[in-house]
Structures are given as structure tokens and as C-alpha cells.
Amino acid sequence: MPDGLRMSNVSHEFGSNRVLNDISFDVAPGEIVCLLGPSGCGKTTALRLAAGLEKLQFGQIAIDDQIVAHPGDYVEPEKRGVGMVFQDYALFPHLTVAKNIGFGLKHFSDAQRREAVERALTQVGMSEYLDAYPHELSGGQQQRIALARALAPTPQIMLLDEPFSGLDVARRADLRDTTLHVLKNAGIATIMVTHDPQEAMYMGDRIIVMNEGQVMQDGTPESLYFQPENRFVASFFGEVNQFASTVRNGIIETPVGQITTDEFADGTEVDVLVRPEGLHVGDSVNGHDIMANVDAVRALGEVNLMHLTLEKGGHIHARVPRRFSTLNQNSVAITLDPEMTFVFPMS
């Protein structure tokens, strides 16, 4: 059995509500895996089962070489070598930073505890805050202390549940960066729960997309973004323009151009999903271009989002590198990038 964490065929029910349905995945040492999915899909339950905060009903969980949970047998959370960080920091308000971090290190000698606390605080860039109380710290600083507290016992596994979601944009970006570097340097196997695809792409070596208690796809951020295996992943992972069509002679016609297919039989009704960056805009080169009127252009950093209405009807979004953006045109020609186009049989 490989080191790290392995969940095998795990299912879970609350009463008659089956919230996890036969999920399996591994996390290797040093790997950050994000569990990504909409609210209620079972991410937190999976994390709590890994931590031992919820009793396992079906399947098996192993950490390194040890089975820590299977039905009827169970290793206590504090004996699993697992660190945890939650959204709400969960620091003790009446204890200093040093005592908060040292709280879980009761079995250490005083000298060992002091060393572990100082090391963990250095890892998160907070070494000068040993004697501060939580209320003296900002939300981002409190979350750094929560991370330090989880790191101090040098866990093999780190479990993070929406750890940045209580923070404003700037602090979130900052803490995300620190967390990524600390976890990578420490070589800890990490699961992070998030409902934010951008955050999952930023943090994850791998992302497991979940929906309704099932794993929809498990892969690198690139593979999920560029090779989604189903409609759910394609649309959850990034905005898409969607068109209904029917395959005719190996060709799928859409309002933004045609694509060829050898995957679907003639007459198959399909949904065509096109990422906004899969629609290229430019000048009309002949009288046969697909034209769209420009409704609005919005700068989103390095790219512009163009709101367009096709001359033949239908609102679409194109995401265009700023240097190619035709900001002052009322009308643009559209071409379709087949690499950013995904076809699924209509459900």
C-alpha cells in the first residue's frame, strides 16, 4: 500500500440520505488534492471521515500502511497523524498564540513543545506573535495560527475545509500562497475542500470534482479544464457557451461554426459546450463570416470578456487576450476553436 491517504469504496448515509456513494481516491505524500463541488455534494463528509470525526459505515480508509477505518473498526482522530484547518479558525480565545499551538502537544516535553511552536510559527511567517491573543490578530493572521497549530505535531496528512473562505480577496490570495508553499515544503499529503474552481486550480496538484456524493472526475487541473469527461465537469469548472445540435454526416453545426466528429452516429442529438476562450474574434475577411455585435467589453486582468450577440440571434461570451481585443468595434467575426469545444450526448 502506498504512503499517504487512501479512501476505498467509501459510502456514507445520514438516516436514509446517502451523501457519499462509493468514492475512492488516493493522496500521495507531498501532494495537494482538492475536493471540489457544489454545496451539499459530500466534500466535508469525506474530509470528516478521513479525519475520524465521522464513523465509517462502508469502505476503507488507510493512512500510510495502516488501515485507520473500516466498518466496525476505527482509529481515534488524535491517533491518525492528521492535521486539520477549518473555515472558522477555531482558536481558543482565552489562550495566547503559543498556548493555542502547544495545546495539542501535551505529550511533548516543555522544551520540545517550545521548539515545535516556534518552528510552526516560523513556517507560517508569524514568529513574532507568540504572546498575542487571537482577538489581537486579523482573520488572515488567525488562520495562519490555525495552520501553524495543525502543522506543529508534524502530521503526515493535512485536511483543510474551505480554509480561506472567511477572508477578503487580498488576504485570501496571500494565505493561499503561504499555505501552498508550507505544505509543499513539508511534503504533507493534503486534502483541501473548496467549492471554488479557481481556488482548486491554484492549490491542487490534482482535483477531484464531486457531485451528489460521487466522483465526477479525478485529474490534474489541466485535464479537467481541457478534457472534461462529462457535462457537469465542463460547466462546473469554467463558464461555457452551450448550443444544442444534431450530428449530420459527421458534422455538428452550431451558431458559432461547425465541428467534425467521428464519435457520434448521425442523428445523435448533442450539447456543444464552448469555453469563452474557444471563441476567437477578429475582422471579417469575406462575406461568409459568422458575425456578432459587441454589447460590452470588460477587462478581467490579462483578458477581456466580450459580451456578444450573434447576428442570427443568441448571446455569447468570448474571452480574448487584451492585446487581441477589438475594443472599438461594433461588430466582430467569430471563429470556433475545436480544442475548447466539448460535445456530449444530450441528456
Ligand SMILES: Nc1ncnc2c1ncn2[C@@H]1O[C@H](COP(=O)(O)OP(=O)(O)OP(=O)(O)O)[C@@H](O)[C@H]1O
Ligand atoms: N450530521 C449530519 N446529519 C444529517 N445530514 C448531514 C449531516 N452532515 C451533513 N449532512 C448532509 O449531507 C450532505 C452532504 O453534506 P456535506 O457537508 O458533506 O457537503 P459539502 O459538499 O461539504 O457542502 P458544503 O460546502 O455546503 O459544506 C448534505 O445534504 C448535508 O445536509
